[in-house]
Amino acid sequence: MRIKNFLLGVAALAALAVSPAYAAWEPTRPVTFLIPAGTGGGADQMARFIDGVVKKHNLMKQNLIVVNKAGGAGAEGFLDIKGSPKDPHKIIITLSNLFTTPLATGTPFNWKDLTPVAMLALDQFVLWVNAESPHKTAQDYLSAVKGGADRQFKMGGTGSKQEDQIITVALERLTGGKKFTYVPFAGGGAVAVQLVGKHVDSTVNNPIEAVAQWKAGALRPLCLFDAKRSTYTDKVTSTMAWSDIPTCKESGVNVEYQMLRGIFAAGGITKDQADFYVNLMTKVMQTPDWRTFMEQGAFNPTVLTGNEYRKWVEAAEKTHFDLMKEADFLHK
Amino acid sequence: MSGHEDDTDNSPRLVSVRTMEVVVAMVLMALAGVVIADSLRLGVRWRPIEGPAAGYFPFYIGLILAVSSAVTLIRALADKPIPGQTFVTKQAFGRVLAVLIPLVVYIIVLSVVGIYVASAVYIALFMWYFGKYPLTKGVPIGVGISLVLFLMFEVWFLVPLPKGPLEEILGY
Amino acid sequence: MGGFAVVLSPFNLMLMIVGILLGVIIGVLPGLGGANGVAILLPLTFSMSPTSAIIMLSCIYWGALFGGAITSILFNIPGEPWSVATTFDGHPMARQGKADEALTGAFTSSFVGALVAVIVITFLAPLVAKFALKFGPAEFFAVQFLTFASFVGMGRGSAFKTLASMSLGFALASVGLDTVTGQLRMTFGTTELLTGFKFLTAVIGLFGIGEILASMEAGLAFAGTHARLRLNAVLETWKKLPAYWMTSVRSCIIGCWMGITPGGATPASFMSYGIAKRFSKNGNKFGTGQLEGVVAPETAAHAAGTSALLPMITLGIPGSPTAAVLLGGLLIWGLQPGPLLFVEQKDFVWGLIASMYLGNIAGLIIVLTCVPLFAAILRVPFSIIAPMIMVICAVGAYTINNAMFDVWMMGLFGVIGYVFNKLKYPLPPLVLALVLGDMAESSFRQAMLLSQGSLSIFWSNGLVGTIFGLGVILLFWPVISWAVAGMRQAKAA
Structure with a gap:
């Protein structure tokens, strides 16, 4: 009897020790982590960084397998995850093409086909000019555009009918009918280099794409497309920190735009399964590595999960629809 | 890569080079037609925001393809039918089909049972059928x-390949 | 010089060898790219110093550059895009039983190309980095035009078939999303065509499967089956190589230039092959198994691959997916790629450069010792090796997009390759157009946008004008050389 009781006790203890998994769901196979963008871009960098953090801190028993599915401005990746509903072993990182790709190309896809997991951050946009440019403020630059010939000023950007071009069109509201010549390039890094080489007059690069050139004194930030200034006060160059860049609104250019960096899982998965990924991402965001990464890229570290996240995405979809309708970018 | 003229092969001719030239040229012209049609839909001229429209470049490519295939077609038709070179003999074509059909079957099977099982079966059967190796060697x-x-892609490099029921059982 | 001391620690040497071996495997298999290798090892590197990490990761890159040549020569399947041009003469050599000679030639010239490029990086880095900034869309288009110009007019046989083949390549390249307007082209509502036709699918099918079909038709034999095993093949080949010094020099220049600008290793290898064919005494024999035709593309590809790391470090633009993953690595180690890396992280940069020297020497030794082993693969009976090649091709095609569609396309391209070969439609122009078509088209349209439709942008400054001029000269070279020869004759008479 005694021995039996003892054994039972051991068994119970052992069960306790192994099993937070008792209640919660855990992946039983490697998890595919889709990136609806090419290698080297902002989304790719972030996804591979998350993969690195998960592996470094052993946050998950199974492996993450990072796969780029960039075809058709990300449509390939979205259709892939839409095509495997209820598969708990597939997640996707999203950027604005979650909205812009279906709207611009007519790809049969909507974010409602997926399960929202978490917003990791909002990526900022900054209006950049070459450091040798005579324009010191956003106001200066836009008046120059206003005063110049139509299409005289060239805006470099990533992709077509996506975030960079949407911001450009929004800026054109303030230039008295004068348009930019928008030149699409393949990647954000290449865009920044084109600006350093003076092949274009300005860009709206994400901070992380242009920070190295800014540090080296080749680029000048004019304004940040956010409601508030950045909270990062450490000096990036000898004189300026991210927080020293004025918001566009401050400089009299009333344009705001931020890009979602979030995680979605396949549609129709159970709450337990979704919770696992919410927990995983929360753990990732608590690491010091993540904080360094956020600061390097001057991200707006807004974190949302569950219902709030869903509401945010709904609102963002509406905004994109309106912006793209105004710019005549909708698929016909 | 070329140079497989089968002089030793005395089996009857299946297709002449001339026929094949005509068929290929016509297929290419049809493709060119598709390209041109889609380019016209996209627009082939200058547009204020976009510069040269999306169809501009493919349109001219389609034209070049159409014209150059047309020339090849006319040349092939003008060629005297006799003595006419042989494109492929019946026997040789049989040998080509003997790899092509298994390849097609392999690809179909692969999408059902996964690449690992399909490949093992394919290699074993290929060796048995063409090389006369016993299955005890092929398997x-x-x-x-x-x-x-499997080790290389699935385990080591974490590159997912198509998998089937067997891998599912094994937990992959 | 401190860099060498860093690299020469036993631990780092070990990492170097591991990296190279892994890289060779990755280079051999068409399904794995350098990006996979680097991505998988990245987590391992978190516990190392950034310098050790970059040594291991960059050695994967060197290994992959070496490895790409192996399957190109043995089976006509390029493991990596930049080794396509190596198949043109390398595979015919293997069929003639000279696989060991072709492999030695390829490895040695890769090494020479890389070495020259590293020397350029070491001494000219700051100067060269500025040069890359001069490249806008017009300059990029000029470079792509030059690549085409150096390559057309190469094929024997019907010029119309060459044209048809090239335009087919361009047409295939334009399928999918148009990056300039964001419109879908020639997808006809299908989701499979969204991603377009990837160069590797076509190459694996056209060359790899096409070759097996042709072998089957001829009656189940790889001509290389009777390859002799010569243990002194390496030394024998080395005796022949110095004769091609002119080709090497030209290819080094082309490679370094294309790597720095950054045009990339793939166009560099094509351009170098085209130019070697045009200016070599044996040019008309190219494509039949000339050692010189292996030396030219391999030297250029490796020189370009090596010097392409420079823009990555200094400008933060990755020249290839592998470089992109490496860039990601830099961020995780807390290094910011960019112009200041040379100033702020001297140890790291010089460690990297030193590892380029030593990694390539170690790589050369490793692959050369394996030459007899690689050549011996051809002695495996066809009925064993053929299905294995088919399987590896299928894996390679699938991994490009993780899609079954590409495996089907590979089969289709195999049939196209077989038919085109028999009808003497040249395949290289098709492949070149497929690989460069997209880039050339978008550079052209970006340039047109910048100039608002004026073609004068292509001679608006000295740089673009010179490149464009060179392209035009090369394009009309047959006519020019004919005219010059005619004038000489007239004078003599």
């Missing part, structure tokens, strides 16, 4: 190759 080699591939 170990086939399974071995699949195993190496």
Whole structure:
């Protein structure tokens, strides 16, 4: 009897020790982590960084397998995850093409086909000019555009009918009918280099794409497309920190735009399964590595999960629809 | 790569070079037609925001393809039918089909049972049928190759390949 | 010089060898790219110093550059895009039983190309980095035009078939999303065509499967089956190589230039092959198994691959997916790629450069010792090796997009390759157009946008004008050389 009781006790203890998994769901196979963008871009960098953090801190028993599915401005990746509903072993990182790709190309896809997991951050946009440019403020630059010939000023950007071009069109509201010549390039890094080489007059690069050139004194930030200034006060160059860049609104250019960096899982998965990924991402965001990464890229570290996240995405979809309708970018 | 003229092969001719030239040129012209049609839909001129429209470049490519294939077609038709070179003999074509059909079957099977099982079976059968190796040799080699591939892609490099029920059971 | 001391620690040497071996495997298999290798090892590197990490990761890159040549020569399947041009003469050599000679030639010239490029990086880095900034869309288009110009007019046989083949390549390249307007082209509502036709699918099918079909038709034999095993093949080949010094020099220049600008290793290898064919005494024999035809593309590809790391470090633009993953690595180690890396992280940069020297020497030794082993693969009976090649091709095609569609396309391209070969439609122009078509088209349209439709942008400054001029000269070279020869004759008479 005694021995039996003892054994039972051991068994119970052992069960306790192994099993937070008792209640919660855990992946039983490697998890595919889709990136609806090419290698080297902002989304790719972030996804591979998350993969690195998960592996470094052993946050998950199974492996993450990072796969780029960039075809058709990300449509390939979205259709892939839409095509495997209820598969708990597939997640996707999203950027604005979650909205812009279906709207611009007519790809049969909507974010409602997926399960929202978490917003990791909002990526900022900054209006950049070459450091040798005579324009010191956003106001200066836009008046120059206003005063110049139509299409005289060239805006470099990533992709077509996506975030960079949407911001450009929004800026054109303030230039008295004068348009930019928008030149699409393949990647954000290449865009920044084109600006350093003076092949274009300005860009709206994400901070992380242009920070190295800014540090080296080749680029000048004019304004940040956010409601508030950045909270990062450490000096990036000898004189300026991210927080020293004025918001566009401050400089009299009333344009705001931020890009979602979030995680979605396949549609129709159970709450337990979704919770696992919410927990995983929360753990990732608590690491010091993540904080360094956020600061390097001057991200707006807004974190949302569950219902709030869903509401945010709904609102963002509406905004994109309106912006793209105004710019005549909708698929016909 | 070329130079497989089968002079020793005395089996009857299946297709002449001339016929094949005509067929290929016509297929290419049809393709050119598709390209041109889609380019016209996209627009082939200058547009204020976009510069040269999306169809601009493919349109001219389609034209070049159409014209150059037309020239090849006319040349082939003007060619005297006799003595006419042989494109492929019946026997040689049989040998080509003998690899082509298994390849097609392999690809179909692959999408159902996954690449590892399909490859093992394919290698073993290929060796047995063409090389007259007994299955006792073919099966170990086939399974071995699949195993190496599995370790390399699935386990080591974490590159997911198509998998079927067997891998599902094994927990992948 | 401190860099060498860093690299020469036993631990780092070990990492170097591991990296190279892994890289060779990755280079051999068409399904794995350098990006996979680097991505998988990245987590391992978190516990190392950034310098050790970059040594291991960059050695994967060197290994992959070496490895790409192996399957190109043995089976006509390029493991990596930049080794396509190596198949043109390398595979015919293997069929003639000279696989060991072709492999030695390829490895040695890769090494020479890389070495020259590293020397350029070491001494000219700051100067060269500025040069890359001068490249806008017009300059990029000029470079792509030059690549085409150096390559057309190469094929024997019907010029119309060459044209048809090239335009087919361009047409295939334009399928999918148009990056300039964001419109879908020639997808006809299908989701499979969204991603377009990837160069590797076509190459694996056209060359790899096409070759097997042709071998089957001829009656189940790889001509290389009777390859002799010569243990002194390496030394024998080395005796022949110095004769091609002119080709090497030209290819080094082309490679370094294309790597720095950054045009990339793939166009560099094509351009170098085209130019070697045009200016070599044996040019008309190219494509039949000339050692010189292996030396030219391999030297250029490796020189370009090596010097392409420079823009990555200094400008933060990755020249290839592998470089992109490496860039990601830099961020995780807390290094910011960019112009200041040379100033702020001297140890790291010089460690990297030193590892380029030593990694390539170690790589050369490793691959050369394996030459007899690689050549011996051809002695395996066809009925064993053929299905294995088919399987590896299928794996390679699938991994490009993780899609079954590409495996089907590979089969289709195999049939196209077989038919085109028999009808003497040249395949290289198709492949070149497929690989460069997209880039050339978008550079052209970006340039047109910048100039608002004026073609004068292509001679608006000295740089673009010179490149464009060179392209035009090369394009009309047959006519020019004919005219010059005619004038000489007239004078003599």
